Amino acid sequence: MDTFTIQRQDKDEFSVLNLFGFLDAHTAPELEKQLDQLINEGRCKIIVNFANLNYISSAGLGVFMGKIETVRSMNGDIKMCKMTPKIFRVFDLLGFPTLYDIVQEEEEAVQLFASKEGSSRRAYDRT
Amino acid sequence: MKYFSQLSLLLPFAFFCAAAALYLAGDRAVALTWIGLRHEVFVITSVLLSLPLIYKQKWASDRNVLRGIRHLFFLIVMTGGILFLSRQRFSLLQQKIISRDWFRLNWSDSVFVVLWAFFSLIFILIALGTLRNLIYVKRRRNTARHFAWLMILMLLYAFIGLYKGRTQTEFIENHFLKYFDNIVLFLLINFIVINSFRVGWINYLNKKQKLACFFGGFLLIPLQISFVNQYKEVSPVYNFSPFLERFVETGMIFIAVYLSFAFLALLAHLPTARLYDRKLQQIRSLHDLSRALSSEFDWDRLVQTIVRLAAQVTEAQYSWLELYANGRLALVSSWNLSLNEERRRQADDQDRLYEALRTERESLLLNEAGKDPLLRALRRWKSGLGSLVAAPLITSDQVLGFLFAGKQEEFSFEQDDAEMMRAFADQAAAAIMNARLVEQSLVKERLEQELRIAHEAQMKLLPKAMPALNGMAFDAVCITANEVGGDYYDFFDIGEELTAVVIGDVSGKGPSAAFYMAEVKGIMEALAGERLSPEEMLAIVNETVYRNFDRNTFISLIYGVVDARRRRFTFCRAGHCPVYHYRAAEAVVRRLEPRGIGLGLTSGPLFQNTLETMIVDILPQDCFLLFTDGVIEARNPAGEEFGEERLAEAFKEANETHANEIKKHLLHRIYAFFDGAAAFDDLTFVLFKAVAETKG
Numbered sequence: 001m002d003t004f005t006i007q008r009q010d011k012d013e014f015s016v017l018n019l020f021g022f023l024d025a026h027t028a029p030e031l032e033k034q035l036d037q038l039i040n041e042g043r044c045k046i047i048v049n050f051a052n053l054n055y056i057s058s059a060g061l062g063v064f065m066g067k068i069e070t071v072r073s074m075n076g077d078i079k080m081c082k083m084t085p086k087i088f089r090v091f092d093l094l095g096f097p098t099l100y101d102i103v104q105e106e107e108e109a110v111q112l113f114a115s116k117e118g119s120s121r122r123a124y125d126r127t
Numbered sequence: 128m129k130y131f132s133q134l135s136l137l138l139p140f141a142f143f144c145a146a147a148a149l150y151l152a153g154d155r156a157v158a159l160t161w162i163g164l165r166h167e168v169f170v171i172t173s174v175l176l177s178l179p180l181i182y183k184q185k186w187a188s189d190r191n192v193l194r195g196i197r198h199l200f201f202l203i204v205m206t207g208g209i210l211f212l213s214r215q216r217f218s219l220l221q222q223k224i225i226s227r228d229w230f231r232l233n234w235s236d237s238v239f240v241v242l243w244a245f246f247s248l249i250f251i252l253i254a255l256g257t258l259r260n261l262i263y264v265k266r267r268r269n270t271a272r273h274f275a276w277l278m279i280l281m282l283l284y285a286f287i288g289l290y291k292g293r294t295q296t297e298f299i300e301n302h303f304l305k306y307f308d309n310i311v312l313f314l315l316i317n318f319i320v321i322n323s324f325r326v327g328w329i330n331y332l333n334k335k336q337k338l339a340c341f342f343g344g345f346l347l348i349p350l351q352i353s354f355v356n357q358y359k360e361v362s363p364v365y366n367f368s369p370f371l372e373r374f375v376e377t378g379m380i381f382i383a384v385y386l387s388f389a390f391l392a393l394l395a396h397l398p399t400a401r402l403y404d405r406k407l408q409q410i411r412s413l414h415d416l417s418r419a420l421s422s423e424f425d426w427d428r429l430v431q432t433i434v435r436l437a438a439q440v441t442e443a444q445y446s447w448l449e450l451y452a453n454g455r456l457a458l459v460s461s462w463n464l465s466l467n468e469e470r471r472r473q474a475d476d477q478d479r480l481y482e483a484l485r486t487e488r489e490s491l492l493l494n495e496a497g498k499d500p501l502l503r504a505l506r507r508w509k510s511g512l513g514s515l516v517a518a519p520l521i522t523s524d525q526v527l528g529f530l531f532a533g534k535q536e537e538f539s540f541e542q543d544d545a546e547m548m549r550a551f552a553d554q555a556a557a558a559i560m561n562a563r564l565v566e567q568s569l570v571k572e573r574l575e576q577e578l579r580i581a582h583e584a585q586m587k588l589l590p591k592a593m594p595a596l597n598g599m600a601f602d603a604v605c606i607t608a609n610e611v612g613g614d615y616y617d618f619f620d621i622g623e624e625l626t627a628v629v630i631g632d633v634s635g636k637g638p639s640a641a642f643y644m645a646e647v648k649g650i651m652e653a654l655a656g657e658r659l660s661p662e663e664m665l666a667i668v669n670e671t672v673y674r675n676f677d678r679n680t681f682i683s684l685i686y687g688v689v690d691a692r693r694r695r696f697t698f699c700r701a702g703h704c705p706v707y708h709y710r711a712a713e714a715v716v717r718r719l720e721p722r723g724i725g726l727g728l729t730s731g732p733l734f735q736n737t738l739e740t741m742i743v744d745i746l747p748q749d750c751f752l753l754f755t756d757g758v759i760e761a762r763n764p765a766g767e768e769f770g771e772e773r774l775a776e777a778f779k780e781a782n783e784t785h786a787n788e789i790k791k792h793l794l795h796r797i798y799a800f801f802d803g804a805a806a807f808d809d810l811t812f813v814l815f816k817a818v819a820e821t822k823g
Binding site for chain 2 (some may be wrong): 065
């Protein structure tokens with residue numbers, strides 16, 4: 001009924017994942033697989049586009065949490081953009097904006113990767 | 128009644144004794160005169176009385192063919208023995224009779240004659256009873272009638288004999304009587320033959336029994352025929368009772384004829400006996416398998432049964448079964464193979480043999496296993512293989528595996544073995560499929576059972592009663608749509624007029640979510656007595672969760688303390704949905720959403736720095752609502768979410784009433800919104816309302 005698809009676009013060193021549909025406990029493994037593949041390829045500058053995502057559950061959020069440490073340890077990051085207010089509300093409630101760069105447009109995400117400032121925000125920094 | 132029937136058996140014997148007594152009393156000389164008819168009447172009465180009595184006995188109604196034949200065999204051999212032993216006596220008697228020296232017959236002679244007459248009568252009656260049972264096997268409408276006619280004719284013939292013995296010359300001169308006698312004899316012979324055709328019981332003997340009967344017949348039939356002759360020659364009964372003499376004689380002839388017919392029929396059956404046995408065996412094996420199919424779900428026993436019966440139907444020396452499991456072919460069971468052979472077997476389903484079986488979807492008959500190119504790989508494993516039949520186990524759409532049966536000798540399987548194997552393999556495939564389905568449903572049931580247990584454990588984590596706090600009324604609800612959800616609420620009594628309120632949601636579902644929840648509850652319960660501030664409490668819980676939980680698991684949670692004395696609510700929000708506060712004085716619902724990150728997402732200073740504590744005064748009639756996202760994410764059939772606005776509205780509507788009424792109203796609104804839509808997430812909320820304080 002509720003389907004979920006991922007469209008991957010590689011632009012230079014960045015990989016953009018366009019998410020479509022419903023991201024919940026059933027469909028989360030697909031996203032996890034896609035992220036694993038990017039990590040295996042060494043493409044760690046990941047931008048996730050939420051423009052076409054209708055719903056995200058806590059299991060969907062968990063996928064990003066599970067991968068972020070690996071990605072950041074490889075000098076990359078997962079940046080998020082184009083969230084609808086509803087999706088942003090879910091991220092916001094959980095305090096994700098303090099942990100991730102969440103921006104309006106894809107270009108902004110690219111710029112954040114360029115500036116050192118963007119990647120300096122480390123959620124898991126234990127120092 | 129039981130004793131009566133036993134006694135009544137003795138009645139004929141009593142008649143005999145009476146006859147013997149009369150004989151001894153000096154009637155010997157007139158044995159064959161009309162005066163001597165007296166003994167004859169006794170004899171006939173005893174025969175007529177004995178007929179029903181003997182046939183009523185248990186052994187007489189025993190329809191077991193084999194036991195019947197054994198009876199007959201012993202009877203005839205016994206008679207032979209007695210005849211042989213008393214031969215001397217017979218010839219002595221015979222001489223006395225021929226010399227008409229009646230008065231030289233002494234007392235012991237008389238007893239001997241009477242006893243012999245009695246014995247021969249019993250013998251013939253028992254033998255006839257046994258024969259009747261054999262004749263009645265698979266009886267038809269006329270069977271009983273024919274046998275009855277035979278008995279009637281035997282009696283009639285014997286009666287004629289009675290008359291003839293008394294009136295020798297007169298009888299011979301009377302043409303009518305002579306012809307009548309001949310006609311009765313002719314009919315009697317006819318009926319003997321008709322009855323002798325009833326040898327259907329031979330079909331029910333197996334090969335071994337047929338052979339035993341055949342050799343038994345070799346002995347019995349000449350013996351019986353010689354009795355017929357000897358009896359006539361030596362028996363003194365003739366001089367005693369012509370009726371008895373004829374009755375016994377025709378009975379003996381009947382036995383001899385019947386046995387000869389049976390012997391001939393047996394002869395005709397012998398060559399096909401093995402085949403007949405095999406067919407029966409095959410049918411039985413198929414039947415056994417179909418019984419196993421419907422009742423045997425124990426996997427090991429089922430595959431053992433299959434290989435055992437496969438060897439049985441093909442009369443093979445060994446058999447084995449190979450099945451696919453996880454895409455690989457492996458030997459699962461064998462019959463008469465050594466453990467070592469079983470272990471060494473490595474089936475390669477790309478081999479030509481399997482290729483052939485798969486494409487043909489038919490059984491294969493390989494009678495030159497030593498040379499067959501198809502079996503090159505198999506020969507390396509099993510040396511000394513002479514012949515092989517193999518069949519694929521096929522269900523409607525897939526090949527489950529292969530069944531093999533082998534012998535050391537070449538050319539020892541027939542085409543019908545291959546066909547049998549095919550039929551057998553089809554049955555076996557169905558049985559295996561059945562057993563697997565049952566197994567699957569069992570596994571599924573076990574999983575469901577485990578989930579149910581997890582669900583019960585989770586429900587036990589929830590508080591059993593609402594806290595009793597002065598001037599506060601609490602209520603809560605937790606409904607899980609799936610067996611195990613991730614929602615959780617709790618209350619802790621942490622001191623005088625202080626109650627901690629907790630609501631949380633573990634990401635993900637299933638048993639693991641319940642375990643995480645239990646862990647969080649454990650930490651908080653242990654720390655509850657310390658009177659930590661919500662900020663301190665959440666900082667500690669966050670560290671534990673971050674360190675111990677899976678990285679992709681986190682918890683959103685609100686920890687708050689209701690202070691009944693100072694009338695205020697102090698709480699922190701770790702990534703959870705906001706708290707709704709109904710301020711009664713202003714009749715508005717305020718959304719309280721202090722900053723805070725979910726538990727387990729990050730550690731250390733970032734978490735603590737972000738976490739904000741909120742303190743709210745509780746005014747009279749104020750009400751607080753804590754909920755999980757399941758409440759606002761509930762969707763109606765149109766896919767619309769219940770949403771925060773609707774929730775706030777519903778919360779506001781009900782606020783004039785009691786806490787319990789508010790809960791009911793909220794649930795009512797949510798269910799009404801669902802409009803029967805089946806799926807919703809877990810649904811949990813906690814609410815408390817300031818009520819009038821109870822003084823004292």
